[in-house]
Amino acid sequence: MNKNSNMSVLLRGLLLENPVFVLILGTCPTLATTTTVIGALSMGLAAMAVLICSNAVISLLRKVIPDGVRIPCYIVIIAGFVTMVQMFVQAFLPEIYELLGVYLALITVNCIILGRAEMFASKNTVGRSVLDGIGMGLGFTLALVAMATVREVLGSGSFAGIALPFFSTHTISFFIKAPGGMLVYGVMIAIVNKLTHGKAPRKKSFACAGCPSAAMCSAGACETSAVKEDN
Amino acid sequence: MDTFKNLIVILMSSVLVNNYVLSRFLGICPFLGVSKKLGQATGMGVSVIFVMLIATLVTWPIQHYVLDPMNLGYMQTIVFILVIAALVQFVEIVLKKFMPALHKSLGVYLPLITTNCAVLGVTINNITDGYNFVESLVSSLGVGLGFLLAMVLFAGVRSRLDESDVPECFKGLPVTLIAASFVSLAFFGFAGVVDNLFA
Numbered sequence: 001m002n003k004n005s006n007m008s009v010l011l012r013g014l015l016l017e018n019p020v021f022v023l024i025l026g027t028c029p030t031l032a033t034t035t036t037v038i039g040a041l042s043m044g045l046a047a048m049a050v051l052i053c054s055n056a057v058i059s060l061l062r063k064v065i066p067d068g069v070r071i072p073c074y075i076v077i078i079a080g081f082v083t084m085v086q087m088f089v090q091a092f093l094p095e096i097y098e099l100l101g102v103y104l105a106l107i108t109v110n111c112i113i114l115g116r117a118e119m120f121a122s123k124n125t126v127g128r129s130v131l132d133g134i135g136m137g138l139g140f141t142l143a144l145v146a147m148a149t150v151r152e153v154l155g156s157g158s159f160a161g162i163a164l165p166f167f168s169t170h171t172i173s174f175f176i177k178a179p180g181g182m183l184v185y186g187v188m189i190a191i192v193n194k195l196t197h198g199k200a201p202r203k204k205s206f207a208c209a210g211c212p213s214a215a216m217c218s219a220g221a222c223e224t225s226a227v228k229e230d231n
Numbered sequence: 232m233d234t235f236k237n238l239i240v241i242l243m244s245s246v247l248v249n250n251y252v253l254s255r256f257l258g259i260c261p262f263l264g265v266s267k268k269l270g271q272a273t274g275m276g277v278s279v280i281f282v283m284l285i286a287t288l289v290t291w292p293i294q295h296y297v298l299d300p301m302n303l304g305y306m307q308t309i310v311f312i313l314v315i316a317a318l319v320q321f322v323e324i325v326l327k328k329f330m331p332a333l334h335k336s337l338g339v340y341l342p343l344i345t346t347n348c349a350v351l352g353v354t355i356n357n358i359t360d361g362y363n364f365v366e367s368l369v370s371s372l373g374v375g376l377g378f379l380l381a382m383v384l385f386a387g388v389r390s391r392l393d394e395s396d397v398p399e400c401f402k403g404l405p406v407t408l409i410a411a412s413f414v415s416l417a418f419f420g421f422a423g424v425v426d427n428l429f430a
Contacts, residue, residue, distance in 0.1 A: 024404060027256075027259040027260060027263070028256050028257055028258070028259045028260070028348050029256075031256040031259065032255065032256040032257075071316075071345075072313070072316055072317075075312055075313070075316060075345075076309065076313065079308050079309040079312050079313070080309060082308055083305060083306070083308050083309055086305075086308065087305060102352055102355050102356055102359065105307070105308045105351070105355055106257070106348045106351060106352055106355075108308055108312050108351065109312065109347070109348040109351050110348075111260060177419070178253060178254045178255075178256065178415045178419075179412040179413065179415040179416040179419070180412070181256070181412075182408045182409070182411045182412035182415060183408070183409055183412040185408050186401075186404070186405040186406065186407070186408030186409040186411075186412065187405065187409070189404055189405045189408070190398075190400045190401045190405040191400075193400040193401075193405065194400040
């Protein structure tokens with residue numbers, strides 16, 4: 001498949017450049033909202049909506065926004081869409097609003113959205129940026145749901161609130177608590193590493209190259225340590 | 232006396248029980264990214280405490296004296312993130328001009344903090360939890376201290392991890408996350424401590 005075709009822009013977010021398991025972006029909501037499948041699904045869809053809209057607008061404005069103040073500009077655009085989604089969810093889905101709590105507002109600082117703005121939307125046309133938003137959003141949602149399935153089935157013995165036989169009588173509450181989230185996330189990344197071995201871009205220093213602040217802190221703390229390690 | 236007791240409870244519970252990194256999952260990115268060396272972990276932790284305190288100092292009055300009277304509560308997210316971003320820039324400029332020594336040690340971490348969800352998270356949580364001004368400041372201090380504690384503890388764990396032999400596909404982040412999971416499990420032991428602190 002041609003690396004730059006529109007189809008590949010759409011599809012690579014699903015596995016090869018999955019934002020959660022390969023690019024390691026947006027770790028906070030991944031860990032926090034995956035205790036239930038419903039929570040994970042709604043978080044994924046909310047983030048996807050913001051991602052598509054912000055990618056489109058940032059790509060439209062990519063020639064207007066001056067380079068020096070681009071990060072604050074992106075943040076304002078993203079925060080605007082997050083507020084819209086927040087108001088929408090609060091009005092029509094109050095239960096989901098309760099469930100997600102502060103994490104809904106925190107989509108603003110979700111690295112996936114700022115990261116895609118910086119890495120993709122600021123350099124590509126509107127159409128491709130929207131496709132990228134859809135692909136990355138789907139990848140994010142799928143990853144969250146996959147993690148939530150493991151955690152909810154093992155931790156509370158149900159799937160999307162429906163109790164399952166056997167599991168509901170043998171719950172391991174460790175999995176819906178904080179340490180369980182990290183454990184499942186670590187194991188999932190290892191599985192994806194194994195599956196995509198040699199194909200996915202291997203990250204030498206995680207949480208930095210993918211971090212949206214990497215552009216701002218090129219002389220920063222984690223960058224220099226990463227360079228040192230490469231040598 | 233009761234106020235003081237209340238403040239201590241807020242401080243202790245945000246440092247140990249509701250540790251933002253280990254039990255609420257806020258600020259995971261810097262926790263995983265900058266915890267390789269003890270020195271860096273400390274620098275980042277101190278900068279976060281600093282920014283959290285200043286951010287609370289500014290956002291709490293904004294919420295209660297500007298947004299609430301004007302019924303602009305829904306602007307909270309936009310206003311807060313803008314204030315934090317501007318504040319971080321401002322602090323960096325001031326430090327560079329007047330305290331070059333401090334800037335040299337903290338400066339590199341400051342831009343990273345703008346997009347640290349723990350900072351936005353603590354300012355929003357202070358409002359939703361209905362804390363007053365002093366309580367908000369104490370809770371921010373506690374959250375910051377908790378962040379520093381988690382960073383420093385984990386930097387120690389990671390220096391051991393570097394030398395251990397792990398399976399190929401677990402190398403790097405996966406094994407780090409699993410180690411973080413055990414550190415977080417250890418913090419579960421604090422759950423009952425604060426409730427019984429003054430019992």
